[in-house]
Amino acid sequence: MALTPQNSEAFMREVNDAVRQDQLLTFWQRFGRWIVALVIIGLAAFAGWLYWQHHSTTQSQAVSEEMDKVIATAEGGGSPDAKQLDTLVNARQPGFRASALLVKAGTAARKGDNKAAIAAYKAMAADSSLDQPYRDLALIRQTTLEFEALKPQQVVDRLKPLAVEGAPWFGSAGELVAIAYMKMRKPDLAGPLFAAMAKDASVPQSIRSRARQMAGLLGIDAVETPAEPGQE
Numbered sequence: 001m002a003l004t005p006q007n008s009e010a011f012m013r014e015v016n017d018a019v020r021q022d023q024l025l026t027f028w029q030r031f032g033r034w035i036v037a038l039v040i041i042g043l044a045a046f047a048g049w050l051y052w053q054h055h056s057t058t059q060s061q062a063v064s065e066e067m068d069k070v071i072a073t074a075e076g077g078g079s080p081d082a083k084q085l086d087t088l089v090n091a092r093q094p095g096f097r098a099s100a101l102l103v104k105a106g107t108a109a110r111k112g113d114n115k116a117a118i119a120a121y122k123a124m125a126a127d128s129s130l131d132q133p134y135r136d137l138a139l140i141r142q143t144t145l146e147f148e149a150l151k152p153q154q155v156v157d158r159l160k161p162l163a164v165e166g167a168p169w170f171g172s173a174g175e176l177v178a179i180a181y182m183k184m185r186k187p188d189l190a191g192p193l194f195a196a197m198a199k200d201a202s203v204p205q206s207i208r209s210r211a212r213q214m215a216g217l218l219g220i221d222a223v224e225t226p227a228e229p230g231q232e
Helices: 005-075 082-089 094-110 114-125 132-149 152-162 170-183 187-199 205-217
Strands: none
Touching: 094 114, 094 132, 114 132, 132 152, 132 170, 152 170, 170 187, 170 205, 187 205
């Protein structure tokens, strides 16, 4: 009996469905094990990543707590535990490592071991694995300890690039450079630098006060003028 158009379409759909099912079955028989293996590997990798993230976060929190204790001890004038400090110096996190190195060098300087402190700061300043602000601060502290033994021009050459308004360590570097200018009998260079530090709100207040006094002694007005009403 001949198939009607409707029956013919239904028959073709059934044939197409059967062909697709056969193709899927063949594909699964050939590649099914590989697909399952890839899914298992992917899930295992994702689980491993989640564990590593959790482990890293936990480790960072633990290191942060240790760093807080070390800094608190150092700020209080005490000597951090040497073993604890060495552990932090070898931390994988660059920020914690840099902070620990600064504390270690500062502790040596406070104990009067300037030679060890200078060597530590010098090594930090040359360490390209540390962020630049840490390296710059180490260079400033190294120069502070060496200041009396250096020629004024050496101080200027080292720190002038950091003694710029807007730079992170403008106050600390600028004060040393300005004093070096004074020793070189160059008040025309020292005065404006003192005045700039005195007017810079980002500079620590203690440095601003000293800079304002020095600028005044050099005949430069470093007192900020209050803004008029309606002006910012």
